[in-house]
Amino acid sequence: MAKDKELAKEQERPRLRGRCDICEEEGKIILRLEMPGVDKGNLDINVNNNQLEIIGHKKDPDIDGNYLVRERTRGDYFHLYTIDETVDRDKIDASLENGILTVTLQLKEAEKPKKIAVKTGK
Amino acid sequence: MALIRWRNDLFNPFSDLDRLQDDINQLFNGTRGPAPQQGIFDRTISPAIDMVETKDEFIVMCDLPGVSGDDLDISVTKDVLTIKGEKKGEVKKEESQYYRRESWSGSFQRTIALPTGIDSDKVEAGFHNGVLEVKLPKREEVKPKQISIKAH
Numbered sequence: 001m002a003k004d005k006e007l008a009k010e011q012e013r014p015r016l017r018g019r020c021d022i023c024e025e026e027g028k029i030i031l032r033l034e035m036p037g038v039d040k041g042n043l044d045i046n047v048n049n050n051q052l053e054i055i056g057h058k059k060d061p062d063i064d065g066n067y068l069v070r071e072r073t074r075g076d077y078f079h080l081y082t083i084d085e086t087v088d089r090d091k092i093d094a095s096l097e098n099g100i101l102t103v104t105l106q107l108k109e110a111e112k113p114k115k116i117a118v119k120t121g122k
Numbered sequence: 123m124a125l126i127r128w129r130n131d132l133f134n135p136f137s138d139l140d141r142l143q144d145d146i147n148q149l150f151n152g153t154r155g156p157a158p159q160q161g162i163f164d165r166t167i168s169p170a171i172d173m174v175e176t177k178d179e180f181i182v183m184c185d186l187p188g189v190s191g192d193d194l195d196i197s198v199t200k201d202v203l204t205i206k207g208e209k210k211g212e213v214k215k216e217e218s219q220y221y222r223r224e225s226w227s228g229s230f231q232r233t234i235a236l237p238t239g240i241d242s243d244k245v246e247a248g249f250h251n252g253v254l255e256v257k258l259p260k261r262e263e264v265k266p267k268q269i270s271i272k273a274h
Contacts, residue, residue, distance in 0.1 A: 021212065021225050022223075023220045067173070069171055072171065072185055098190055099252015
């Protein structure tokens, strides 16, 4: 019961979508997601079948005081992406630095573009 | 609490309506992007802050993802706190192909008017996980004091 309540509380928290950059280079897909205030331990990255789910739990500041200005967003960062078979599920790396989460998805070797030399018939 | 130019036109009875329309337009103009250029000293972007007053100090928190601590410049005078800095963008490689690009780079500034009674010599700043936290302790004379009642 307590767990249900905890879960309900979790679901009540607003979901944030921080700014993100997605680019492809050298056979990798790189996602850079802005997640200020998220600690390494509060990150959840899951891959189920063809869905990549990234959740960053942003801790609310634990300060006993009176808010004079309150502009920062509260909630959890939530990103959900669909990935296809070209992404190697075993080679997904993530690193967190200065509030930016970088997720690197390695593409499978066979899916990289191959240059085909055209032979000229003599 | 940055300084924002007050647009007030005494001779235009519709100035309030104009302002309302401007504000509503801004609401739909993509709030994700850089903040509108309004403040005199705002250089394009002023990051969002939280300011909390506790018993002994004021705490200012600011989300600055992707900024390194060395690029931050925090100064405090008697009643103004200025957070200045530069966010360096990712070095763009020739061969990289972008599917989505929402992040920004450039300089930003936020000026915050401070309440009186801050000990500017003891201001501390910490930067962790992209969140800047500036602690501004109150001077002894402004702190609330408990007065005990002596029983006769």
